[in-house]
Amino acid sequence: MRIFFYNVLLSSSILFYPVVKLATRKRGNISISDRFLTDFPQLKGKILLHLSSIGEVNSVKPLVKKLKDRLALTVFTDYGLERAKNIYPEVPSKILPLDLYPIVKKFLQKNKPEKILIYETEIWPSLLHCAGKLKIPTFIVSGKISERSFKNYKNFKFFFKPLFKNVVFLARSQADADRAKSLGFKNVKIVGDLKFDVEKPESLSDLFIEGNRKVIIWGSTHQGEEKIAFELHEKLKSKFPNLLTIIAPRHIKRAKEIKIPSRYAFRSETKQITSDIEFYIVDTIGELSSLYRFGDVIVIGGSFVPNIGGHNPIEAALWKKPVVIGDFGTDFSEVAYRLKVPVLTVKELLRFVEKLLLDKRFYSELSETIFKSYQKEKGVTERILKAIGEEL
Template sequence: MIALLYNILQLILLIIFWPLIFAFVVFKPKYRKRIPARLGFPLPTRTVRKKGPTFWVHALSVGETTSAVPLVKGLRKHYPESRIVVSVSTESGEALAKTLLATTADEIFSSPLDILPVLSRFVLQIQPDVYILVETDFWPNILSVFRRKKIPTLLVNGRISEKSLADYKKFSFFFTPMFRCFSHLVMQSETDRLNILKLNIDQDKLHTLGNLKMDAHINIATDDMKFSKLLPENKRIIVAGSTHPGEEEVIFSAYSSLKTHYPDTYLVLAPRKPERAEEILALGAEQNLCGVRRSEKLSEFGDYFLLDTIGELADAYRHGAISFVGGTLVAEGGHNPIEPASMGIPVLFGPHMEDFAEVASNLIHSGGAVSVANHSELESTLRELMSDSTKREQMGLAAKACIDSQKGVIKQHIDLIQTVL
């Protein structure tokens, strides 16, 4: 009944607002480029069906694509004759997928809109044996289509914060039927599993197998110039990754103060949205910091390096002495601390690590990470680590050991996937 009402409402809204939607798509380059593909113009290539199964892996954006990479590579290794297609909702996520999975996936394409005729064309074209959704991006029609066609569907790397749980419970009439469409729901942590259990989901469908990013391999830079050549020599590098508005000002302030005591310090700042580059350069200029952009030809190093590209943050972490994970000094839920920790460098983050709560807690308790509440704590912690190379090394080793102890996640996922084929 909910699916029927959803489609009736969708049809009514499309009829009423189609002129506005059409104009919006035509005059917005971002949508003008992607909407035709998401409607199936063109459809993914109908490749020759291989001997093995066809896996359709879907990711919402950059973060989910990063999570999907080790799983897709694991599927390719275990099912070398399989056909693997990857759909991504956002332009930046699709660009990252094409960078990291170009030689692994058979096809990477824009995900279809949740409109029944559109979905039917995609499913008929792809003919998947299994649909794997990474982390989030739940839509009623696509899940109900797979359920009717008896195509197994898995949610992997699932997470559900207290805030999300409250929303899901409030609109349980809408979300619970969607979650029940999944053959299996694979959650990152036991807390996530217990949270989703509160939505009256069959517990036999629920599994806790850890975070896919635990098994992620380090991706080297794809540029012709080695990434190390972009950074000054003999500098201790602080890498601030996936930052959000409200954080850059704090980071620049702490960095400016730090440089007066430790002139061999150098900052690499990677905003979550590279299109904010001009805004961030202006913020740096307010504190007399001149930044250089990765996307432009470099003639000098400047006071800091602005990484305004997609897919190179891991390379920056590899050259770092200390890392700061963004989306944590502001209420954004936090971003991935696994990547810098696996590089063997100390990890700092703010109090808002809701989306990676268990990983963050483990890193703190292992001695590999520190949570800083504000500008003052960030600056004092950076000073302490800059002045004590032994502590930096010990924290880095602890962080890496914490991540290494939790590897093997991909094998557990592959074992589960085998049961639905």
């Protein structure tokens, strides 16, 4: 009966989809009719891995690598689907059908996945309900439940508890595991955060820096953070006259809009940084992880301004460099804690970076601490495979 009312509400909301899309100027090519499509013949007998969008598509790479011959992907957004097809061309992928009971039931009955893996917390009630009815083993992998999500789910625990009882929750952390149990998941195990199994890029991007320079890299910056980066650069120049600041905006379209105070170059125009260049703007896609290796200090963007939540510091940590994150990086506070990455305010940033660049011992100790913490957290993929009965 609860699923029935959920489906009635969802069906009603579909009527407003074109209005919402127009009002929010939502881009993309996925229409509501696309979400009614249930054909996915390449799924039969395989493991279905469902993801949300672009960030999740990138994060599951270690798991996809291990299971690629046994795997098919569904993604919720068209941008996620495009990314999945680009980086996993050998793995069949499609948009997840709309979470209406008749559609989901038809999708699962027709395509017969052997197991369903849902990354982090993409909770679709009709999908979980149908999977339970059809006795398809279902797992939340690297499961997370934020404090905010927990409060929302808890308000509707009467609805979610029956859906969760047959789903295995493979948690990122003890906190996530405790929240999952409280919400009604019966089978809960801690496996860790899959993001920790990220590997260095297979192909490394080139960069040629003239002279012996100290380099600060700002990764995935948002509006307001470039100004902080410029101010930090100006204050440090008196002690480090050859300082180079590299800035990689999260959204590269913003690169040309940034008002840069001194001589600069764009990544799309050159890979050679002459000694007179103070700022290098990375306006290309997919190179940041590789370019981190050129930094002396890595500053994680989206974490020094509010309402973003920060970005993943792990890709920077694996290069054995000191990494710092801002106090607004709440979405990655657990990751920062596990990596022992310093969490700083804007006011603390100058003194901390200055000490790193002046004190070799302090620099070495922090680099070593972060890297060892990263190595300790690895191995999540194997723990997930063991938990789902797919040890390779």
